[in-house]
Amino acid sequence: MKSVPLARALELAAKIEEFPLGECNPSDDPDMQWAYLTGFIDLVRPFIAAVKRVGDSDALKLLTPLETSPEHISEAYEYKANLQGVIDYLREVSSDDAVSKDPMGHQSKRISRSLAAIIDSVLSGSHQRLNSIFLSAGAPKPIPEGSHAHKWRDWIMTAGRDPNVDNCEFIGALIEEFMDVPPLPSSGQSDVFGIDVSDLEGEQVRAYHEKRKRLEEALAAEGLQYFRGGRVIPTGTAPEEIGQPTYRPTSPSPASVEEVLTQVLKGLRRAMYPLTHRRKDLTTLIVLCHVCPRHLCLASGVAQHGQRGRRRASSTSMRRRMVAIE
Structure with missing residues (x-):
């Protein structure tokens, strides 16, 4: 409309x-x-x-x-x-569907030509590599023909007009590597084979920061902001509000002391006699443990003291225990 x-x-x-x-x-x-x-x-x-x-x-x-x-x-x-x-x-x-609703209810504008041009300026790599990046980001097929000078900008504009493409996710996927992987700082080497490496490295870092600042300003002009991980969201929206996982307990918490006692008593016999109440089709392992006469070493790593349940072996240095691992 x-x-x-x-x-x-x-x-x-x-x-x-x-x-x-x-x-x-x-x-x-x-x-x-x-x-x-x-x-x-x-x-x-x-x-x-x-x-x-x-x-x-x-x-x-x-x-x-x-x-x-x-x-x-x-x-x-x-x-x-x-x-x-x-x-x-x-x-x-x-x-075009110039203004569409995204799943969160925000207004998602089309990708402007100026923003497409700036995104195009930060992309680098071969045709094959960039084709793969665009397709994985959700760009519509077919892959357009053309040279580096026009192909990527035109493809960005085509994707921005496609109602099936989420523009924020698409932009984020395209610029994620550029934004999250800056060039390495200067190595400190001043002369390698007669070339002043430190100046070249410093120039690369400066050029990167200039491009990044220009891209951030272009996003801000469109009412967007970038967060690490390829997240492009409307300005003023906190990143934790996007895709925040919701905790859902696997079972309801007890509502009273009686329910707590009931759950404890249900598992008491199993805790006291784990071998008797073990599950079917369990793998039985033979574990050789060095133990002292007053301790039993269980596979769970818990030492049990006392006389109950202790079995003496024929050898004082080695004991064989059958332990069921669930």
């Missing part, structure tokens, strides 16, 4: 495209030129106002050079041509 400002902008866009600006030439009567120019501007100004109300960051950037209205009919030709780019972009947005 389109928002009211977007629907209004698209309505005015259709009128701007239909406006017969080309029927008026710079050589025509000045009054005629003025009539065509003012009629065109009367459509452009409410169109720009509607686009601003839509609030799309990419659309606002496209509008920046169009803030000044044309003053002559010749300027209006170029102005309309530049305005067509904004109109095409709005139609592209309207054909």
